[in-house]
Amino acid sequence: MTTANQSANLGALERYRNNFLKEVEANVEEGHMVKMCMQCGVCAGSCPFGPHWEHSPQKIFMMIRAGKRDEVLGSDSMFMCTSCYNCMVRCPRELPITHIMHGLANYAHRLGIAPKGQPTREFATLFWNNAIKKGRVNELTLTLRHYFRGGLVSGIKEAMAMQSIGLGLFLAKRLNPMEIFGGHGVKDLKGFHAIIAKAKEIEDRKKGFTA
Amino acid sequence: MTASIATNQTILVVGGGISGMTAALEAAECGKQVILVEKAPVLGGRTARLYRYFPKMCHPTCGLEINLRRLKQNRNVRLMTMTEVTAVSGSRGNYEVTLKVAPRFVNENCTACGKCAEAVSAEVPNPWNYGLDKMKAAYLPHNMAYPQRYVIDPSIVGTPEGEKAKAACPVGAVDLDMKEESVTLQVGAVIWATGWRPYDANKIQPYGYDRFPNVITSLEFERLADPQGPTGGKILRPGDGKEAKNIAFIQCAGSRDENHLRHCSRICCMASLKQTQYVREAYGDSGKSTIYYIDIRAIDRFEDFYQMVQKDATVSFVKSKVAKIVENTENGNPILHGVDTEGYHRYATEHDLVVLAVGMEPEITGVKLPDDIILDSSNFIEGSKDGGMFGAGSAASPLDVNRSVQSATAASLHAIQVIRKTASTEAA
Numbered sequence: 001m002t003t004a005n006q007s008a009n010l011g012a013l014e015r016y017r018n019n020f021l022k023e024v025e026a027n028v029e030e031g032h033m034v035k036m037c038m039q040c041g042v043c044a045g046s047c048p049f050g051p052h053w054e055h056s057p058q059k060i061f062m063m064i065r066a067g068k069r070d071e072v073l074g075s076d077s078m079f080m081c082t083s084c085y086n087c088m089v090r091c092p093r094e095l096p097i098t099h100i101m102h103g104l105a106n107y108a109h110r111l112g113i114a115p116k117g118q119p120t121r122e123f124a125t126l127f128w129n130n131a132i133k134k135g136r137v138n139e140l141t142l143t144l145r146h147y148f149r150g151g152l153v154s155g156i157k158e159a160m161a162m163q164s165i166g167l168g169l170f171l172a173k174r175l176n177p178m179e180i181f182g183g184h185g186v187k188d189l190k191g192f193h194a195i196i197a198k199a200k201e202i203e204d205r206k207k208g209f210t211a
Numbered sequence: 212m213t214a215s216i217a218t219n220q221t222i223l224v225v226g227g228g229i230s231g232m233t234a235a236l237e238a239a240e241c242g243k244q245v246i247l248v249e250k251a252p253v254l255g256g257r258t259a260r261l262y263r264y265f266p267k268m269c270h271p272t273c274g275l276e277i278n279l280r281r282l283k284q285n286r287n288v289r290l291m292t293m294t295e296v297t298a299v300s301g302s303r304g305n306y307e308v309t310l311k312v313a314p315r316f317v318n319e320n321c322t323a324c325g326k327c328a329e330a331v332s333a334e335v336p337n338p339w340n341y342g343l344d345k346m347k348a349a350y351l352p353h354n355m356a357y358p359q360r361y362v363i364d365p366s367i368v369g370t371p372e373g374e375k376a377k378a379a380c381p382v383g384a385v386d387l388d389m390k391e392e393s394v395t396l397q398v399g400a401v402i403w404a405t406g407w408r409p410y411d412a413n414k415i416q417p418y419g420y421d422r423f424p425n426v427i428t429s430l431e432f433e434r435l436a437d438p439q440g441p442t443g444g445k446i447l448r449p450g451d452g453k454e455a456k457n458i459a460f461i462q463c464a465g466s467r468d469e470n471h472l473r474h475c476s477r478i479c480c481m482a483s484l485k486q487t488q489y490v491r492e493a494y495g496d497s498g499k500s501t502i503y504y505i506d507i508r509a510i511d512r513f514e515d516f517y518q519m520v521q522k523d524a525t526v527s528f529v530k531s532k533v534a535k536i537v538e539n540t541e542n543g544n545p546i547l548h549g550v551d552t553e554g555y556h557r558y559a560t561e562h563d564l565v566v567l568a569v570g571m572e573p574e575i576t577g578v579k580l581p582d583d584i585i586l587d588s589s590n591f592i593e594g595s596k597d598g599g600m601f602g603a604g605s606a607a608s609p610l611d612v613n614r615s616v617q618s619a620t621a622a623s624l625h626a627i628q629v630i631r632k633t634a635s636t637e638a639a
Contacts, residue, residue: 040463040505045534045549046417051557059555090417092468092532
């Protein structure tokens with residue numbers, strides 16, 4: 001997996017050399033719209049999270065055009081997007097900003113150069129792995145894995161802090177403790193896994209990740 | 212040989228602003244018969260409501276006076292005010308036009324003595340000051356009004372107020388029994404000089420034009436600076452009447468925006484650069500103007516004016532489209548939020564007054580265009596399919612006064628060509 005990432009990364013570097021904008025256009029969802037940005041700054045000013053992340057969409061788009069590949073793909077800003085779509089509805093050029101930010105996050109993640117330990121990225125990975133196992137999210141194992149991501153001690157502490165909510169959910173029959181033993185899956189689990197495998201194969205081929 | 216028989220050699224010009232007046236006069240001075248219709252009671256349109264022109268900073272009244280003199284000297288123009296076009300049928304060289312003439316309730320005996328206005332106490336919002344103040348319901352729209360004839364607002368007709376106006380008139384000019392009339396005319400060509408209107412600033416929700424009294428439009432600012440305006444030329448902000456010395460101008464308010472007007476309105480950059488000089492005129496070095504912009508589009512020779520304003524120490528430029536405005540509830544000052552493009556600095560800057568440089572869109576109030584008219588993607592008039600109708604001035608494209616006059620002259624020439632062609636067909 002890691003080697004496939006690395007070779008894809010090196011391949012992309014080789015192919016696009018100094019033209020990072022071209023790389024984004026070819027590989028990132030809605031990447032062809034990046035060049036439409038006129039640097040007015042409304043997205044940056046409209047973002048409710050604006051002051052809390054390093055690179056606003058406006059800045060990211062300019063960095064892409066300036067060929068700052070390492071800085072963009074290593075940025076954690078794309079992962080901070082909460083998908084409120086404020087930037088997108090305000091953009092005077094109708095750039096699909098939210099989609100581009102997610103596309104960049106996904107691309108950086110797949111290349112294996114997105115920032116390590118970024119909470120959103122970690123949780124998204126956890127969620128995905130959990131969901132594809134049985135075709136549905138197992139809320140109990142997902143939360144437990146999340147609590148124990150930093151080790152046993154912090155996991156127990158976090159679980160204890162949330163225990164009243166867990167109990168409430170249990171009493172309201174919203175949480176089944178038996179789910180800890182793997183939980184139930186979708187009908188035709190084999191078929192579901194085949195779909196996911198095929199989708200991954202197609203996406204990898206399209207985005208040049210075939211190892 | 213041909214079945215096309217022209218029935219009229221007359222050119223109809225719709226709209227009596229600077230473009231319509233120019234188009235009408237250019238054709239009339241070529242010896243053509245022209246009918247000029249205007250829906251307001253006076254000529255001059257939006258131009259008459261500007262304080263100064265860019266780039267020479269001269270007063271629009273000057274150009275208006277020249278055109279009015281040309282009009283008075285010319286027998287070929289028939290002027291109809293308070294008149295709207297309701298229908299156009301037929302084709303190039305042979306149109307039948309239906310006009311609706313609204314009652315003025317004052318006939319041609321009027322000497323503009325103003326006794327009716329003195330007698331009347333009812334007031335109506337003053338459209339010549341964009342509703343910033345009120346005027347008497349018997350009024351002369353402005354000092355340069357042509358025709359120099361009072362108007363009685365329909366709201367007081369049939370009330371004791373209307374009777375007061377009638378009783379006060381020493382020459383029997385007030386006629387409260389006037390009715391709306393419908394007129395049908397034959398014309399050979401039509402020039403649509405129906406002009407523009409400011410983009411509705413209420414639609415730009417983050418700027419709070421509808422919520423904050425100290426956020427105004429560039430057109431309202433023109434009236435504040437004008438000695439004939441509601442404040443007598445003092446720049447007093449509407450919120451509390453205090454002097455506004457620290458003024459922000461926001462460019463592209465509604466223009467170059469897929470959510471609003473997709474076109475660049477072209478005049479607004481120069482209008483704001485011009486208005487910074489109103490601030491300088493009013494306050495000298497103690498005034499302060501800040502222009503928030505995406506790009507300054509001071510087209511061709513106006514670059515000179517831009518450079519002159521850049522050298523002015525009271526004017527600063529921030530390259531950023533403002534994201535939102537909130538109000539400081541303690542003093543009513545608008546606070547502008549955004550991120551600038553030259554360094555990506557996040558700002559929250561307080562000003563006394565915000566002027567939105569609103570975009571131009573084609574005027575549609577009371578304008579009913581024939582189906583044959585071709586419009587561009589922003590609804591500006593490109594012409595007609597049969598080639599007998601033309602757009603002129605800011606009805607055809609977002610233009611300043613200078614370019615409107617050029618556009619009107621061109622439209623006039625096209626109309627003359629239509630008339631010539633039908634005349635020769637008739638002769639044959």
